[in-house]
Amino acid sequence: MEHEDPRNGESPHRSSKKSKFSSNYIPESEIRDEFSHHQPRVARINNGSFGSCPGSVLAAQRRWQLQFLRQPDAFYFNTLRNGITASRMIIKDLINADHVDEVSLVDNATTAAAIVLQQIGHSFAEGKFKNNDTVLMLHCAFQAVKKSIQAYVTRAGGSVVEVRLPFPVNSEEEIISEFKKSITEGKSNGRKIRLAIIDHITSMPSVVIPVKELVRVCREEGIDQVFVDAAHAIGSLKVDVKEIGADFYVSNLHKWFFCPPSVAFLHCKKANASSDVHHPVVSHEYGNGLPIESSWIGTRDYSSQLVIPAVLEFVNRFEGGIEGIMERNHEQVVKMGKMLAESWGTNLGSPPEMCTAMIMVGLPSRLCLNSEEDASRLRSYLRDCHEVEVPIFYQVPKDGEDGVRDNDGCITGYVRISHQVYNTLDDYEKLRDAINQIVKDGKTCKMLCIE
């Protein structure tokens, strides 16, 4: 669990080399230091929701903020644009994009969704698309994205088809098969599918989706555009936008890539570069291309977009850089997931190869988690009484299906555990013991006392 390589000394020199023979990787004590601003004693196993940012990157961010405050005009005219371009260049290389013009920095995936969907909305409103032409999305798409579709697509006359993915899921084939079925539905009655929105890693419940394959299917089926919502992807799994081949690809950098809140990149395939994609907050840069529009949306604190070089320095202090971090996070979260499932007598929500740094673990049926309120109540209880932070998912039982069972009944609740470099074995043992305690006390979710 810990990075117990005896070759890791307390070396004062920080090397960015990934050589196996270097003893200069960041020692455990420094990792603790970097995250010493996290609330101690909290088992923080929800990196997925709000991410994390190390102290050295926060310090870099403060320097940028102070530079702006010191002389904002000079900063605006001489520094800001170059800083953002430098960050975009790093992202371009990380994600294997062809050209930096394809990379825009925005606040978060929620903003990127509004950007992509607003242009769809325009096309409906301006008659480019026919009334009822379809937008395809996953049933478990992030709530903000669903609402964005309502605001920009449904309102403008488009229709929506939801792909119902099975959960728990056992193989990629299950996902691909459901997706194909939904495409057929989306094209029924002479409709054209104008956009498919595909999560790379779904949020709740969390599963890795075979996006490359699904994008290929979309192309075969003549779907106009594909938007991959990869909020959790970068820093979690390898991102190669050319390989994936979507028209739009967004990922948050503050979730798994150690940036401060908040910053995300939106990749737009070059073929789309001259197309009609705009930032909804219009500044004097309107019409100069999305990357430039996004780099100035009025006076704001852009410091979170400027620290990406500092983040790269941070991840390169780890053995294997970001790849090494990803590998170890995945190993550990699977190990911890299995430990919990075994202790509780439950299951994992997906096979290990369909998860990254997060995994869904079934909760004992004796908790009687039978509603969203129950899930919320359990989460608050764990936070307030056990100092465990972990999101809980309520699995609505399918009609006519029994679902997965443990020895006592149907499993209807799952925790989504995350692993990031600051986590320790303690965190998961704390969760394990808390749940076991509740079950031992004979309590159900409804019986839990919260403030």
Place this chain on the structure above:
Amino acid sequence: MASSLHSNNTQICPNPTALNGGSAADGKSQISKKPRLYADPPLLFTPSDIISEFSHHDPAVARINNGSFGCCPSSVLSAQNQLQLQWLRQPDNFYFNQLQPKIIQSRTIIKDIINADHVDEVSIVDNATTAAAIVLQQIAWGFAEGKFCRGDAAVMLHYAYGAVKKSVEAYVTRAGGYVIEVPLPFPVSSVDEIVKEFRQALRRGKQNGRKVRLAVIDHVTSMPTVVIPVKELVTICREEGVDQVFVDAAHGIGCVDVDMKQIGADFYTSNLHKWFFCPPSVAFLYCKKSTNNSDLHHPVVSHEYGNGLAIESAWIGTRDYSSYLVVPKVLEFINRFEGGIEGIKKRNHEYVVEMGQMLVKAWGTRLGCPPEMCSSMVMVGLPACLGISSDHDALELRTCLRDKFVVEVPIYYRPPKDGEEGGVVTGYARISYQVYNKFEDYYKFRDAINQLVDNAFTCASLPIS
């Protein structure tokens, strides 16, 4: 020249009641009616207090451009940092238990300051640019959904902010609206000139059976800066049957009187980081309660969609909301000045006029408007011999002033009108005055320009880039 800051705005006040700005002249101050947020009456600022609150500013720079990016005192920055750390410490807990109540607290304070009826009318957004997108997007839907007829008009000032003009293009023109710009004279001598042009533009708007769906009116224009008689213009809009009036008061709060009920607009936005000491960036958008405008949405849609603009704006995805949350701390800061925000506003105005008049006297030029038509900023004519003959020249001169003279001030190019003779003033500097400024800043600027004139500098001699 005595102390680096003026003695007028720095006094230790032994009488606690005076802290609430309760003098007769401040009858309109809403802050005087609020209970104080702290137990003991705090001391008013001394000159060294102010210097220390703005010690993060580059001390070498004559920073006479508060209008562009505003300023934030270090006690507020500290408070902001604390909030940022609270989030980072345990973000889930902050999200579920603290964020929304703190935003409501900020909104409530703003509601009182601006004399709005109900906190539901007050949304907090990033900046006026965002507010403009919100208001204009609903106009676009009006066209798209057939509520408005193609060719219905939107009216805005010729000097509307660049971002707002582009937003009007993106949301109104694109959706089929017809845009009318109100030409305003500059230099301007009286409010009547503005009112006259506005009436004429509205008439043009209503020609050919068009309806005017929206009027966008600056409260204080940016470049060139002039205070617009918004209350009167809003009244005219109502008389002429304009559907909605949106007042863009980016420079509003802390710069001019901001009273929603008095002004009577449907929408009113003001940045809080310009003249209200908030960190970058935060603004409010006021939306009068009315069936006419219930359909506003934040363009960045989150799960809060449909819960009202104020709630939508309070969560637009994971972000740093700390600038939205420091408003209580800012109020504490402001109330340590004599007269609170009213006192600051009054003194800023007095000093900027005094400095403006000093400069025009030194250079033999003129102010861009009479003193009563300016706020905490004023346009000061630059010597004609500098030969400013384009926007490019203005920007280059500004860069020269920054790099060679360490003076930060925006320059406006005012093209000569037909019939105007040579020697006319074509360049104006927009000087600002805020609590951290000192007379020296303006002397430095005066001397820089005098030196350029002495050296026979002209913009024509600048390298072409």
